[in-house]
Structures are given as C-alpha cells and as structure tokens.
Amino acid sequence: MKHWQRLIVFVILVVLTVATPALAQEPALRLRLNRDFGYGGFSGDIQGTFSFRVDGPDDLKEVRFYIDGQMVGLDQEAPWRYQFRTDDFALGVHKLYAVGITASGDELRSNELQREFVPAGRAWGIAAKIVIPLILISLLVPVSMYLLDRRRGKRGKGYGLWGGAICPKCGFPFARHTWAPNMGARKFDRCPHCGKWSLVGRASIAELEQAEKAFFAPPEDESETPLSPDEQLRRQLEESRFE
Template structure:
C-alpha cells in the first residue's frame, strides 16, 4: 500500500512537471487576452480574493488605450478616457459578498476588448477580523513554538553542561559571546549566545550558581585571574561551592518548620 502510494506520488510529480514544462507552449497556441484587469490595494485588507477598503483598478496590456469602462457585475462603475485610465473605488460603496469585476477596453483603433472577469469577495469587517485571525494566529503559534523549543534547548544544555558546576580553577573556553564575572558568586562564567542583549550587557545565567544578572564581557586576563582565584578561595573555604539541590531542599524544609 505504501509502495503504491509512493509510486502514485512520483507519477503525479512527473505529470505536474510535464504540465509546467509544456504550459507556456500551450498558452501560446491558445488566444491570450490582450488586456487584463489589475486590482491594487491602496488602503485596507486583502487576502486572496477577499478584499475590503480602497482599491485602484488598472489595465495591464498594450498602451494604445482610448477609453476604459469598468464594470461590477455587468453594471457600469465608471468610464475613463484619460491616461492613466485608472479608477479608485471603495468596497464599502457596494454590498458585501462576491462580485465580478471586468473592464471593456477601447483601443486607439476603435477595437473593443473585454478583460477576463476577476471574482472578488468584498468582506465585512467581521469577516476581515476573522481572516486576520487566520493569518496572525499561525504566526503567533509559530513564535510560541520557537520560544518553547529554544527554552527546552536551553534547559537541556544547562542540565548537561552543569550537573554540579564547573570545578573551581578550571580554565574555560568562553566561546563566541565571551565570559564574565558573576555578580552573585564572583566566579567566571561564559556568556551565552541566547542571553538577552540589553544596552549595558547581556542578561544571562551564571553556570556556577544559576543566578541571572547583567553580564559585561570581561577580558581574558580578568577571567583567567578569576579562575585561579577560584582555586585559592575554595582551598580556604570548603563551603565555597554552591549548595546542592538536596541541601537547598533540606534548608527550605527546615525554614518551613518555623513558619
């Protein structure tokens, strides 16, 4: 069944390709309309055939125009006999719903042509709002999705990279965004590409203590000195390392006893 579907799919692809390749040839043999009616949005809403607002009708084709009559549902909108032969209208001048727009073009040699009808749908403000939701909704969903993925990735990276913190004194590679000295624990930490850039630095998370602060990139010398001083600080102070999660939890439980 699956193999058959794959076969049908590839057959369809080949057919589409053939149509695409030969359609210009076919188009040349059939009689193409000389003039086409263009509908340009000046102000308002447009999504496919759904439109609402101010639009300009324009003729595309040979420039030997003498006059153009614009029609909506076979009813004359206006007749224009001056260049650029355009007509501006507002959809609110007509009832909501579907309308066929056409133009009858008279060229300088007196020949008349009718443009192919453009099927438009003049939408109400309510329909426009619903349509906008259809456009904006998926974009918001996509953004939220990206934020969730980035958040999860950050979480995964931090857990992987920092199970118990980097050993004091380790010479680190601070990477692309450089390193900084944490204001909370005083230890050097890499700045992350995903940190929030604000005017005075990066709002970023310390890999040692996990606290957030604004970090300015520190020079290599300062970072190296901080790495070395970590070592001495630790040898002097056995409690230098941040408490483990278990210790934190125990502390919290202890505190809650007195509440």
Template sequence: MDYKKFLKILLASLILGLMLITTHIGQAFAQEISDDYSVHLAKDFGYGAGSNVRGTFSISVRGDQENIQRVIFMVDGKEMITISEAPFKFQFKTDDYGFGWHDLSVEVVTRNGETVVTESVRYNFLSPEEESSGITGIILPIGGIILVVLVISALIPLLGKRKSERTGGKPRSYGIMGGTICPKCGCPFPRHIFAMNLLVGRLDRCDSCGKWVMTTRATPEQLAVAEEAEEAAIAQSAEPVAVKDSEVDQLEASKYVDSL
C-alpha cells in the same frame, strides 16, 4: 409520408440552428476575451489577503494604453464607470458594491473602434465582521508562534544548566547525541537536540561558557582528556580557598601559642 418528411426537416433545421448558435457564441467569446489587455486590482487602503479584500482599491487595465479610446470597468458584467481618457484607472470602495464574491473585468474600446473584454478576476468583498475575523485569523497564529519561541528560548538556558552539573571524576553520560568539546573554553558538554545542523558541524551552546560554538562529535578518548582538564581546573580554582583555610588555622594556632 408527409408527416415523416416534416419531422426530418424539423430535425435538420434544429441541428443547423444549434450549430449556428454554438459557432456564434464561440466566435463571440474568441473575439471578446482579450490577450492584450488584463484587469488589475491594487489596494490603496484597507485589507487584502489573497482574494479576500475590503477597503479602497484601484481597478486599472494593463496593456497598450496608447491604443485605448475608452474603458468600461465592470463588476459582475455591469458597468461601474466609463473612463474616456488616461489614466484608465478607477478608485472605489468595496463596501459600495455589496459583500460577497464579485467578478471584475474591463471592456476596452480601442482607437480603431474594436471592443475587447479582459478575462475577469474574482474577489470576495468582505463585510466589516469578516474583515475583523480575518485579521484575528492572521494575528492569532503569529502571536502563538511568538509565544512558543519565547517559551523555548526561556527553557534552553535552564536545560543547559541542568546538564552542566559536574560529576567529579565519575564517567559522564552525554546522551544519544554524544559529547563534544567547546572550542572556546575547552570544556566537554553533551550535544543538544536544539543545536542547528549546518552541514560542516552543529551550532550548539556550550554549557560551561554559554557561547554558541561550532561543534563536531568528539571521541570518548578526546572527551576523557577534556574531562580531566576540566576537573583539574575546578580543583585548581578550589585550591586557594583550602590554602586560606589552613592559613587561618595557623593564625589561630600562633595566637594560641603567643598567649602562652
């Protein structure tokens, strides 16, 4: 009988104790974590990529500066420095606090003596080795992208030249993208895959004049007309050479006649 009573009292006091402890912790957290103040980290000199940092940084507190009596900047819950007058800011080197993840927070003592703690922010203080590998990690992909762009821009004119071969009146093939007519020089050319689609048309490079022009897909009839015009233009530009040849022939003939 007494034994059972003792157990009941023990259990009840345990539950009561647990309830008191949890409510106390809850209250403590509710009071301490501040909505009015927050911790801020700014890079003064060094490396910063997201949470990965290394170099000289300034930790400061954001919020009503007028109501601050003093602040305690904290790293992993331990004091870095206490500052009792504005500006409430502290410059430090990440190397001085050890490499790896750290929680940064600020304990703010307000003018009316209240102590509040900001929510902590997590940063990974990089070692010199990690920093240099982090930098190569950024530079290598950028270098790769630049290289690819250079190679493509070098290949585009080659592709254009190959396709611009004239067929001399034979039906032309414009490929799956179809053909278009250059508004600048009037020559037909196959539409390129690399052209940029800008809704109202495609910005493409003319094979004949090399200019970037706005194009829309041309009908076979339109292309045939443009082809004929181009062939005629080529034939015309070739004519003076033919005239010259016949002139030379005539001269040769007259010289022959004169000598007789």
C-alpha cells in the same frame, strides 16, 4: 521505444512548449486589481479600497469598469484606473472586468477577475487567524528555549544551552557560546578566562565540578612552589609576629 521514436516525442514536446504561450493569447486588454488600502486574502477575499488597473493598446480612448455586468466607473485617459471601496457593494462573490474602446471604435473586453467582498470584521478575523498564531509562536520559542535552558542548566549546573567546556589551555570551566561555530560535536570557542581559542566538546558534570574546584581553589599551596630567598625571609618575619 526505439531511438528515433524517442527523438520524435522529444521534438513534439519541444514544439508544444515553445508554441503554447503563443497559442494562449493574451487579452488585448489586461485587467489587474490593486489593493490601495485594506485586506486581500490568498483565496481572493478582499475588503477595503482597491483599484482596477488596465493595460491596453495605444489607441485606447476609453475604458469602462464593470462589477457583475454593471458599469461602475469610466476613465477617458491613461493610466486606465478606477478606484472603488468594497464596502459600497454587496458582500459576496463578484466578477470584475473592463471594456476598452479604441479610437476606431472597437470594443475590447478584458480578462475577468473573481473576488469575494468580505466584511471588515471578517477580514480582521482572517488576519487575526494568521497574526495571532505568529505572535504565539514568537512567544513560545523564547519561552521554551528558556525552559530548556533551565532544565539543561540543572543538569549541567548553569552552563547554558550548549553545556560547559573545560579550556584545554588553562583548565578552567566555561559555558560554551551560542555564537561559537560548531565543528561536529565540538565548538570552536573562546575561553573567557585565558582568552584563547580551542575546539571544545561538552564536558561531563564530574569533569566540570573538578575544574570548578581548581578555578575556585585558593592559589596553590606555597610549600609546593620553591620560594625565592627574599620571599622566604618575608614569610618568616610574618610568621614570627604571631609567636
């Protein structure tokens, strides 16, 4: 396609886009259906109390409301509304529209809405189809999280979903927190023993066991740390008591 041809196609497309809404004329009388109380499905099935709502020109003096060609209501002042209960009509598909009469006597017909009036039980059944799976999912997620947690717990010895880490500051093991921000495979987490923050990865079970030993071990053997003279004296006295 040559350049100028493309330009023409482009101009035609722009004109169509701008002109289309103007061509698709809005009806002078616009009808909406409002759900006042009850059920309204996505596929146009309704049950309960609904109302016609009509917008029209300023010189409207009367609006008549129709279901399947039969006038069911009349309004002689704005706001143009008429409330009805689907249970007062036969079940099944109905066509709803309104006719407005202007001050000069013109008749304006609204757009037509098609709705299926369904029994209360079915409405509940349809709602249940949506609600029950939601309830199941909301139960399933925590349960599977718990089970997953337990399985991982067995492998990671009770360090939870995110596994255990060894604090690089104090060397003690702790369970990585769900809330700790992820940094790649590691988490920026706070050690509950020393309170310091560090980037920690998931430690292996062997590493955790080693760290646990250190954590649960009694304070280090005295012989390794030099004692102060006072301490030495106290210890000697203590030991002499047992002799």
